[in-house]
Amino acid sequence: MGDAALEIEPVRAHGGHLPVGEDGPRVEESLRIFAEEVGLSLSTVKTYRWVASRWPAERRVASVAWEVHKILLSADDPFALIADPPVNERTGRRCWDGDAARKAVGWKTSGTPSTVAEKVETVADLVPDEAVACQVITGMLKRREVAFVAMRDRDARQMVNEIQFEQSGVGQDDEDDDGLDEEYERALACEDSQDDDSDVLRADPATVVRAWHRQMEFNDLMGVCHGFVAGASRLVPKLRGQEFTSKQHTSVEQVLEKIRATCDWIESAVATGKGDLDDALAQLLRGQ
Structure with a gap:
């Protein structure tokens, strides 16, 4: 989400009439619209964007929590520091957690797990046995807020989805799949009405998984669309008075044809729920 916000509104570089990192009204409004569409607060999106801007993709460590990067x-x-994790006194392994990061930068620490990342690591260390872990996770997922937050994790969502489909036989019978789609729509209707949130919990687990999966796909789509519009809004005004060669005109026309076709494809996919790429469009996007 931070990368998407950064694509929509890059952080200002040195120079210009505004200090570094200071956003004008247009940037604030653009990020606010994006935040509302993906269901986050403006301050959260701005924080994600700020951290993403200061951690280039090649410098990030996938196994280290976002909080630690922040x-x-x-x-x-920070780039050299994150590559040299300290030794965890409890486990004897070199790794980063919130407490270790605070110590590294000279912040006060509690000495006991306090952040989500620290507590998660503590729980993981205490339940190395799979049988125990299964019972703990099963109990935790019975909590409404835990289940819904867990399903926002892409890897966890995909794993639960695959296992649920294997156990229920979904995908092997079209009638079963149609029934699941109907149940999914009913769950979304319950969630939108907010008359009885417990109805969503009573839905089939695959329903919850698919609902979160579609929400995250929508967020990704909004990020791509907003990024394109924001980039064009910054660049096109700079073209005033410039003259292009016939070859450049041809190149732009070819790209615009692909963009128009892609927009039609997106519109069709949103309206019908079918995102299949036909042969003609596939050839056009490949430049054939």
Whole structure:
């Protein structure tokens, strides 16, 4: 989400009439619209964007929590620091957690798990046995807020979805699949009405998974669309008075043809729920 916000509104570089990192009204409004569409607060989106802008993709460590990346930005050289994790006194392994990151940058620590990341690591260390872990997870997923937040994790959502489909036989019978679609729509209707949130919990687990899966896909789509519009809005005004060669005109026309076809494809997919790419469009997008 931070990368998407950064694509929509890049953080200002040095120079210009505004100080570094200071956003004008247009940027605020653009990020606010994006935040509302993906269901986040403006301050959250701005925080994600700020952290993403200071951690280039090639410098990030996938196994290290986002919170740690954020905290280490207070260090003199966060890129070198994150590559040298400290030894965890409890496990004896080299790894980063929130408490270790705070110590590294000189912040006060509690000495006991306090953040979500620290508590998660503590729980993981305490339940290495799979049988115990299964019972703990099963109990936790019976909590409404836990189940819904867990399904926002892409990997967890995909795993639960695959296992649920395997156990229920979904995908092997069209009638079963149609029934699941109907149940999914009913769950969304319950969620939108907010008359009885417990109805959503009583839905089939695959229903919840698919609802969150579609929401995250919608968020990704909004990020791509907003990024294109924002980029064009910044660039096109700069073209005033410029002259292009016939070859450049041809190149632009070819790209615009692909963009129009892609927009039609998106509109059709949103209206019908079918995102299949036909041969003609596939050839056009490949430049054939």
